[in-house]
Amino acid sequence: xxxxxxxxxxxxxxxxxxxxxxxxxxxxxxxxxxxxxxxxxxxxxxxxxxxxxxxxxxxxxxxxxxxxxxxxxxxxxxxxxxxxxxxxxxxxxxxxxxxxxxxxxxxxxxxxxxxxxxxxxxxxxxxxxxxxxxxxxxxxxxxxxxxxxxxxxxxxxxxxxxxxxxxxxxxxxxxxxxxxxxxxxxxxxxxxxxxxxxxxxxxxxxxxxxxxxxxxxxxxxxxxxxxxxxxxxxxxxxxxxxxxxxxxxxxxxxxxxxxxxxxxxxxxxxxxxxxxxxxxxxxxxxxxxxxxxxxxxxxxxxxxxxxxxxxxxxxxxxxxxxxxxxxxxxxxxxxxxxxxxxxxx
Amino acid sequence: xxxxxxxxxxxxxxxxxxxxxxxxxxxxxxxxxxxxxxxxxxxxxxxxxxxxxxxxxxxxxxxxxxxxxxxxxxxxxxxxxxxxxxxxxxxxxxxxxxxxxxxxxxxxxxxxxxxxxxxxxxxxxxxxxxxxxxxxxxxxxxxxxxxxxxxxxxxxxxxxxxxxxxxxxxxxxxxxxxxxxxxxxxxxxxxxxxxxxxxxxxxxxxxxxxxxxxxxxxxxxxxxxxxxxxxxxxxxxxxxxxxxxxxxxxxxxxxxxxxxxxxxxxxxxxxxxxxxxxxxxxxxxxxxxxxxxxxxxxxxxxxxxxxxxxxxxxxxxxxxxxxxxxxxxxxxxxxxxxxxxxxxxxxxxxxxxxxxxxxxxxxxxxxxxxxxxxxxxxxxxxxxxxxxxxxxxxxxxxxxxxxxxxxxxxxxxxxxxxxxxxxxxxxxxxxxxxxxxxxxxxxxxxxxxxxxxxxxxxxxxxxxxxxxxxxxxxxxxxxxxxx
Numbered sequence: 132x133x134x135x136x137x138x139x140x141x142x143x144x145x146x147x148x149x150x151x152x153x154x155x156x157x158x159x160x161x162x163x164x165x166x167x168x169x170x171x172x173x174x175x176x177x178x179x180x181x182x183x184x185x186x187x188x189x190x191x192x193x194x195x196x197x198x199x200x201x202x203x204x205x206x207x208x209x210x211x212x213x214x215x216x217x218x219x220x221x222x223x224x225x226x227x228x229x230x231x232x233x234x235x236x237x238x239x240x241x242x243x244x245x246x247x248x249x250x251x252x253x254x255x256x257x258x259x260x261x262x263x264x265x266x267x268x269x270x271x272x273x274x275x276x277x278x279x280x281x282x283x284x285x286x287x288x289x290x291x292x293x294x295x296x297x298x299x300x301x302x303x304x305x306x307x308x309x310x311x312x313x314x315x316x317x318x319x320x321x322x323x324x325x326x327x328x329x330x331x332x333x334x335x336x337x338x339x340x341x342x343x344x345x346x347x348x349x350x351x352x353x354x355x356x357x358x359x360x361x362x363x364x365x366x367x368x369x370x371x372x373x374x375x376x377x378x379x380x381x382x383x384x385x386x387x388x389x390x391x392x393x394x395x396x397x398x399x400x401x402x403x404x405x406x407x408x409x410x411x412x413x414x415x416x417x418x419x420x421x422x423x424x425x426x427x428x429x430x431x432x433x434x435x436x437x438x439x440x441x442x443x444x445x446x447x448x449x450x451x452x453x454x455x456x457x458x459x460x461x462x463x464x465x466x467x468x469x470x471x472x473x474x475x476x
Numbered sequence: 477x478x479x480x481x482x483x484x485x486x487x488x489x490x491x492x493x494x495x496x497x498x499x500x501x502x503x504x505x506x507x508x509x510x511x512x513x514x515x516x517x518x519x520x521x522x523x524x525x526x527x528x529x530x531x532x533x534x535x536x537x538x539x540x541x542x543x544x545x546x547x548x549x550x551x552x553x554x555x556x557x558x559x560x561x562x563x564x565x566x567x568x569x570x571x572x573x574x575x576x577x578x579x580x581x582x583x584x585x586x587x588x589x590x591x592x593x594x595x596x597x598x599x600x601x602x603x604x605x606x607x608x609x610x611x612x613x614x615x616x617x618x619x620x621x622x623x624x625x626x627x628x629x630x631x632x633x634x635x636x637x638x639x640x641x642x643x644x645x646x647x648x649x650x651x652x653x654x655x656x657x658x659x660x661x662x663x664x665x666x667x668x669x670x671x672x673x674x675x676x677x678x679x680x681x682x683x684x685x686x687x688x689x690x691x692x693x694x695x696x697x698x699x700x701x702x703x704x705x706x707x708x709x710x711x712x713x714x715x716x717x718x719x720x721x722x723x724x725x726x727x728x729x730x731x732x733x734x735x736x737x738x739x740x741x742x743x744x745x746x747x748x749x750x751x752x753x754x755x756x757x758x759x760x761x762x763x764x765x766x767x768x769x770x771x772x773x774x775x776x777x778x779x780x781x782x783x784x785x786x787x788x789x790x791x792x793x794x795x796x797x798x799x800x801x802x803x804x805x806x807x808x809x810x811x812x813x814x815x816x817x818x819x820x821x822x823x824x825x826x827x828x829x830x831x832x833x834x835x836x837x838x839x840x841x842x843x844x845x846x847x848x849x850x851x852x853x854x855x856x857x858x859x860x861x862x863x864x865x866x867x868x869x870x871x872x873x874x875x876x877x878x879x880x881x882x883x884x885x886x887x888x889x890x891x892x893x894x895x896x897x898x899x900x901x902x903x904x905x906x907x908x909x910x911x912x913x914x915x916x917x918x919x920x921x922x923x924x925x926x927x928x929x930x931x932x933x934x935x936x937x938x939x940x941x942x943x944x945x946x947x948x949x950x951x952x953x954x955x956x957x958x959x
Contacts (some may be wrong), residue, residue: 154514156955157489158537158639164581165628165638170621172612182612186486190589190611193482193939220512228788230512233483233493265534269519272786308537308639365650365866391632399636399643400650404530417524419642462652463862 145181146211146322149203149246150256152186153230153239154266154275155217158308159257160187165391166311174315178322183210197234204245212321213250213295214314215243215278218259218266219288222274229273240288243278247289251296252321253278254304256314261303261336262287262409269413277303279335283409299328303335307406312388313340332382334409340388345378345395345403346432348386355379357451358444359459364419365400368459372428375419376402379432383407477504482939483511485947487586487611489538490954492912494924494943495794498933503943506921506928508912510797513769516959517784520902525551525871525894528902532890533640535904536956538581540639541574542883543956546904550879550892552646557869561738563648565855566634566865568735568742569661570644571881572848572855573630578884579811579841580627582951583676583706584609584620587838590944591713595934601713604703616675616706623671629664633657648866655861662856669849678705681846688821690829693839707842720826720835723946725927726806727831729813730756730910732889734882735851742851743818743882747802751828753817756802758878761889763905764799764916767792775917779891780876782903796958799913799922800905808832808923809886809910810950811840820847833927834949841884841951873897883907885951906956924950 152160164187166174175182182188184199191199202208219240220230227238235242247253255278258264263282266275277287279301285291287301294300304314317337320326332341346352354360354369361368370376378386381403385395396403404418405411416422422429431440454466483493491512497505516535520528532547533540545567552558559567589611596602608616631638634651643650653661669681677684678700684707687693693711702712714720733745747754763782766775771787787793801807812832815823822843826836871894879890886907893901913922921929924947931942 152491154512156534156537156540156639158534158540161537161540161581161639164585164621165625167622167625170618170625172617172621184486186484187489188585188612189486190593192484192486192944196484196486220514223786223788229514229786230491231493233485233491233509233511234481235483265531266514268531269515269521269523272518273513273515275514307534363866363868364645365648365652389632390637392626392629394632394636396636396642398632398651399634399641400652401636401642404642418527418530462864462866 145179147181147183147209148212148214149183149210149250150185150214150216151239151243151246153215153217153243154220154273155257155259155264157187157216159216162308163311163314166315171311171315175318178315178319180212180318180322193234200242200246203249204242206249210250212252212254212318213246214254214256215260216256218263218275218277219243220273220275221288222272225274243288247278247293247295252299252302253289253295254302254314254317255279256304257309258305258307258406258409258411261305261334264307265412267412279303280409300331300335302331302337305334305336305407306383307411310340310385310388310390313337336382336407340384341382341407343382343384343387345381345383345385345397347384349378349397350386351397354455354459356447357455358448359451359455362460365462366460367462367464368455370397370402371421373421374402375404375414375417375421377405377430378403380430381405381407480939482943487589488948488952488954489536490952490957492947492952492954494928494947496928496943501933503928503931503933503940506925507794508797508914508922508924510795510912510954510958512954513786513796513958515784515786517902517904520899523899524897525554525892525899528892528899529642529645535959536953537639538578539574539883539885539888539906539953539956541571541635541641541644542881542888544641544644545571545881546879546888546890548644548646548879549881550877550890551871552877553879554875554877554892554894555646555869555871557646557867559646559648560864560867562652562859562863562865564737565859566649566651566653567644568737569630569852569855570635570641570649572735572852573628574638575884576845576848577624577628578951579845580620580624582884583838583842584616586951587948588616588710589614590941590948593941595937595941599716601702601716605709605713608706608709619675623668626664627668630661633661645866647868648864650866652865653859653861658856658859658861662853665849665852665856672845672849676706676842677846678708681850685843685846685850689825693822710838714835714838719945720830720833722834722931722942723927723949724831724833725808725923727827728805728807729816729832730802730807730809730887731814731817732756732880732882732887734814743814746817747807748813748817760803761905762801764801766799766917767794767914768798769793769796770798779889779903779905780893782891782901784903795914797909797913799916800910801916806913806920806923806926807910809907810837811844812836813886814882815840815843834945837949871897883953883956885953886910888956904959906953906959908950908952908954908957911950912952912954912957
C-alpha cells in the first residue's frame, strides 16, 4: 500500500483523474457540468482531485494528449482514477475498429485496457460504461459492452475478476445519464480514503443511491397507494399500471435527490425506465406501456408476493377517493385536497 | 509538404481526427475523420415508433433535446398530430434552454481556452485572456458553471431532467405547469439574463441584439475596455488575430427554421448563397457514401430511402460520417446560417463583408444567446395555465414522417418510415454531418475540409493552433455526426 491509501487525510498531492469517452453520447459529462452548490470545479478541488485529462475540459489536445496517455499507460506517470464514459466498442468482430482513438491508430478499447491496469480506481460513468447501456440496444451489432459487464453477464472488457490497484472492482456509477451528485460523492469519498467495497451493491453500484427505489419520494405515491392510474402521458396519476413506470423496482434516489433543481423523470410527467439497471435498453416491451397478463402488470415490486399485491390493489382500487380518481386521468388538478369545515363562531 | 494527423480533438463533443497536408506556412489540404460508429439508425429498426423518443435523445448528450424534438416531429408528421399551443411553447422553452446552454458551453469551455495557450504568450492580450479563460482554472469557468447550472433549472421544471428527457411528445409536453411555476421560470431567466448582461455582453440584450452592421459592432466594442466583458475581450483578440480571415467555407448556408409556433418560426429557414435567399426543397437532400465506411447498392441516397450498413473494408472510405449534399452542393449549417437566412442585419453584413469564418460563427452564436433569451421571456408569458399541454393520437400501422429542427450547431433531420406498426427505416442527418462531411463522389471537400485550407501555420508549430480555432468555430458535435 502506498502512502496515499494509508493516510489519505494527510495526502499531499491531489488524486489525478483521467477521463476517457467511448461508445456513448457524452451526456454524463454534460450532466456532471450541472453539479451545483458548489459547482463542478470547486467540488473536484474540495475532493482533492486534479483533472489530468478530460475530453471536454482540458486544454491539451492532439499529440500532447496521446503522449500523456502513453506515459500513463507505460506507468511513467502515476495517476489514480480512470473514468470511462460510454460503452467499450469491441466491434466489428472484436477488432475495436468501430472506435479508433483519434491520432493514435489504436482502438480506444486497447487504451482503456492499458490504462485500467495502471489506475488505482476504475469508474464506469453511466450505464453504457457499466453494462453496455443504450449503445448495446437492438442486436448490438457494434459489440458494445461495459467495463466489467456485458449486459447482465459478468465479464465485459476487463473480466469478472478485475480489480484495480486499490483492490476495488470497477465502480459502476450507472444511470442514463448519471446524476452529478452520484459521481461527485464517490470522488469525495475516494479522495478522503473512505470508499470501500462495502459501499457497493451487487452490481458494484454505489449503495448511496441504489439503496433507494425511484418510488421513494415519488410525488405520485398517493395515486400508487390507491391504484389511481394515469392512462396517458401528461396525466397526474400513477404511471405503473399503464405507462410502463418501473419506479417501484428501479434502484436510484431520483425522487429524493432533485435533478436540475427540482426535477425527476416522474416529475417531468413520464415513466421511470429503470436506467440504472443492466439491460434497461431492451425492456422487452414499449418503454411507455406496461406489459400485463390478464390485466395484471408483469413488473410488480420484486420483493412483494404477487397474490398480496393483487389483493391489495383490488382493495385499494375499491377504496380510491373520488379526488384521486378524477385527478389521476387529468392533466391539471381537478379536485384539490379538502380540510375539515371551518368552525363557525 | 508535411502530412500531419491531428487528434484527439478535445473540447468538441465526441471524437474527431483531422489529416492535414501542410505546404510552407499554411494548410494545403484536409481530410476530416469521424472515428466513432454506434449505429442508432440500425438499432431503431423494428422498434415501436414511440420508443424513438427514448433512443434518439441518447444519440447525443449535448443535443439531446434537439434529437427529441426531431423525433417527436417525425412521429407527429406520421401520426398527423400537432402540439397544443402550450405544448409548442413549452417545447420551445426547453429546446431554447438546451441551445443557449450549448452556445454558452461552447464559448466558455470549448472555444475560448485555445487563446489561453502558451503559443500566444507574447501577445499583449494574453495575460487577460489566460486569467479569464484558461481551461479549468480560469475565472470564467467559475462564473459560468453556476450560471449555467441555475439556468438549467428550467429543465428540472419543464422536462424532468437534462439530458435525456421523455417530456417532448408529438402532441406537446408531458409536464403541465401552473402559474406559480411560470413565475419560477421567469425568475430563473431573469437570473440568467443578469449573468449574461453583466459578464458576457456588458450591455443589455436589447442593445446588443439590435446592432445592425460590422461598423456598429466595432464601435460598440470600442465603447468600453476590452476586459470589461467576455464578448469585448473576444472581439479584441479576434481583431488582433484576424479571425475574420480564418476558416472561410463555401458561404452556402442552410437552415430548417428554428423555434416553430403557430405564428411561424422565430428564425425562418431557407437557403442562402451568393447573396440570395431561396426556399429549401427537401427532395434536394441526399447523402453520398463514397468516402464513408458503409456498404450500399448506390453511393447517393435520399434520406427517406437511406441505409446504414457498416463496412470497414471500403477502400475509398476514411470516415464514419456520410456526406450530405443539397442539390449536390456542400452546405454550412449553424448559427450563422440561421441568422443570415432569417435576415439579422448584423450577420448579413458580416457575411457580406467577410463570409462565414471564425469571427462570424462566434458572433452569430452569441447574438443568438441574446435573441433567444428575449424570446424565451415572451414564450413563458404566452403559456396559459389550465389549458392543455398535450394531445394524443394513434400512430397508423403504415406511415412516413420527417422531423426537422435546428440544434445549437445547425440543421437536424429525422426521416421515419413505419410499416406494420414498427419502424422500418430511420435515417438521421445531423448538423455536424453537414459541416464535417468527408468528400463526395465528385471529390468535393466537406465544409470544414474546405474551411481548413489556407489555415496559417505559425513558426515552429507542429499542430497549428489556427486549426484548433477553425475546427471549434463550428461547435461540432461528433456523437451526433455519425450516430
